[in-house]
Structure formats: C-alpha cells, structure tokens
Amino acid sequence: MKLTKLEHAALILEVSGQKLFIDPGSFTAPLTDTAGAAAIVITHEHADHWTLEQLQRITEVNPGVPIYAPAGVASAVAVAVAADRSSPGSSGDRHRPGPVTVVTDGDSTNIGLFTLRFFGRTHAVIHESIPVVDNVGVLVNSQMYYAGDSFTMPHGVAVDVLAVPSGAPWLKISEVIDFVLAVKPRRTFPTHEMLLARAGKDLSNTRIRAATEQGGGVFLPLEPGDTLEL
Numbered sequence: 001m002k003l004t005k006l007e008h009a010a011l012i013l014e015v016s017g018q019k020l021f022i023d024p025g026s027f028t029a030p031l032t033d034t035a036g037a038a039a040i041v042i043t044h045e046h047a048d049h050w051t052l053e054q055l056q057r058i059t060e061v062n063p064g065v066p067i068y069a070p071a072g073v074a075s076a077v078a079v080a081v082a083a084d085r086s087s088p089g090s091s092g093d094r095h096r097p098g099p100v101t102v103v104t105d106g107d108s109t110n111i112g113l114f115t116l117r118f119f120g121r122t123h124a125v126i127h128e129s130i131p132v133v134d135n136v137g138v139l140v141n142s143q144m145y146y147a148g149d150s151f152t153m154p155h156g157v158a159v160d161v162l163a164v165p166s167g168a169p170w171l172k173i174s175e176v177i178d179f180v181l182a183v184k185p186r187r188t189f190p191t192h193e194m195l196l197a198r199a200g201k202d203l204s205n206t207r208i209r210a211a212t213e214q215g216g217g218v219f220l221p222l223e224p225g226d227t228l229e230l
Contacts, residue, residue: 001141001230003161005222008194009049009148011163013140013230015113022138022146024054027194029224037062038112042069042100043148044123044135045076048194052080055097066111067100070121070134074100103136115141120152124170143230146191151179159185161230165192166204173207180211188212189222 004012008027013020018038024031025048037058042050050073059065067077081096103109108117116138123135137147137154145154146163149170162185165171180188188208193201209219220228 001143003144003228003230005189005191005224005226005228007224009043009165009192011146011191013114013144015141018112018114020114020116020140021058023049023148024051024058025049026051026054028054030054031057034058034061037065038114039116040065040067041116041138042067042073043137043146044070044133045072046123046133046149049148050077052077052084052097059097064098067097068103068109068116068118068138069100070104070136071102072134074102104134105136117142117154117157119145119154120147120150123149124151126170141230145183145185147179149192151175153182159183161185161187161189161228163191164188164208166190166208167193167196167200169195173204176204177207177211180208181215184215185212185217187218187220187228189220189228 002014006028009023010028011022017036019036020038021040023043027048031054034057077097077100103118105119105121119137120135123133125132135148135150137152139145139154139157144161145159162183164180190205190208205221212219
C-alpha cells in the first residue's frame with residue numbers, strides 16, 4: 001500500500017490502482033489525478049477537511065464512489081449538494097456526490113482492497129464557546145491510523161504508521177507528544193500543518209520525532225507530494 005501526503009490533512013492510500021481519498025479540503029490543492037477512487041473518508045465537517053468542489057473532482061471521474069463520514073458530514077454534504085443544484089447556472093448533468101454512509105466509533109467496512117475501521121465520536125474541543133462537531137478516526141488496512149481532529153486512541157491496535165497533527169487551533173504540542181507516546185507507532189509523519197510557517201513546522205517536527213523515537217519508532221518528515229510505502 002502506498003501513501004501519498006497532500007497539503008494539510010489530505011491523504012491518498014493506493015493498493016493495486018485502487019485509491020482511498022481522505023479529507024481533501026480547502027487547504028489542499030485542487031485534486032487532479034482522481035481515477036481509480038474506491039472510496040472517500042471524511043473525518044469531520046470543517047472546510048479544511050472537505051469541500052463540495054473537491055468531492056466533485058473525485059465523483060466526476062468516479063460516479064457513485066462511496067463516501068464514509070460521521071453524521072455531521074452527511075448533513076453538511078446534503079445541504080451543499082442541494083444548494084449547488086438550486087444555484088443559478090447549475091448543470092443538471094454534473095456528477096454530484098451521492099449520499100454519505102454514516103459511520104461512528106466501532107464501525108468497520110470492506111470496500112475494494114481497503115478495510116476501514118473507525119474510532120471516536122467527537123472533534124477535540126477548540127473552546128467552550130464553539131460547538132463540538134462529530135469526528136471519526138480511521139484505521140486503513142490495519143496499518144495507517146489517522147484520528148482526524150482528535151487524539152482518539154485506536155485501542156487494541158498496534159499502529160504501523162500514525163498521521164500526527166502538528167498545528168491547529170484545537171491542539172497544543174504537549175497533547176501531540178502525549179498522543180504519540182501513547183500510541184507508540186512504528187512510524188509517524190506530520191499532517192494538519194498548513195497553518196504553520198516553516199519555523200513552526202520544524203519545531204513541531206522536532207517534538208514529534210523525539211516522541212516517536214522515545215517509543216522506538218521512526219519519524220518521517222513528509223511534505224506535500226511525498227510518498228511512503230507501507
């Protein structure tokens with residue numbers, strides 16, 4: 001299985017030409033090579049993790065591709081699709097995303113060459129004044145774990161590769177370090193970093209590397225466009 005890191009929180013996992021797209025949002029460059037999509041996973045409804053335009057770039061090439069996400073995303077996608085249909089100049093022939101399959105903590109599914117297991121229910125708290133939205137983490141083929149915007153533990157799983165959030169309004173670096181120390185993955189790489197300048201990325205990478213190595217793992221400072229064989 002090959003992992004490709006895109007900008008911010010977006011990832012592509014590929015097995016024998018089948019692709020799993022995770023969290024292509026507003027901070028990710030417009031998707032281009034979307035052929036072969038087996039499924040899409042969206043961890044939560046915030047725009048930096050999905051947009052209707054990014055989903056359409058996948059569904060136009062892969063009509064009917066299944067989307068897995070929590071209930072909040074299902075509602076947000078339905079509203080966005082309805083608004084797009086009713087907008088002036090909208091094309092009735094456009095391949096819009098179909099209904100979202102709602103998943104939550106403890107669910108699992110097989111789609112194509114991918115086995116998906118979902119963990120967690122809510123986004124990390126940003127502030128008590130800001131509503132907490134649905135969020136699910138996803139374990140792909142028992143190898144790569146990405147918790148979305150949370151520090152949800154994949155209990156009972158020995159994680160090979162962990163996608164580690166490195167910069168966001170909802171985290172502080174001590175929580176990131178504790179998360180890596182608790183999971184003890186074999187390998188880590190940074191994600192959710194588009195809000196950081198180069199100096200901030202380097203600082204977060206240093207802390208993630210130290211925590212990873214403390215647990216006996218290896219840190220991989222992937223940048224957008226970089227790939228990793230799992």
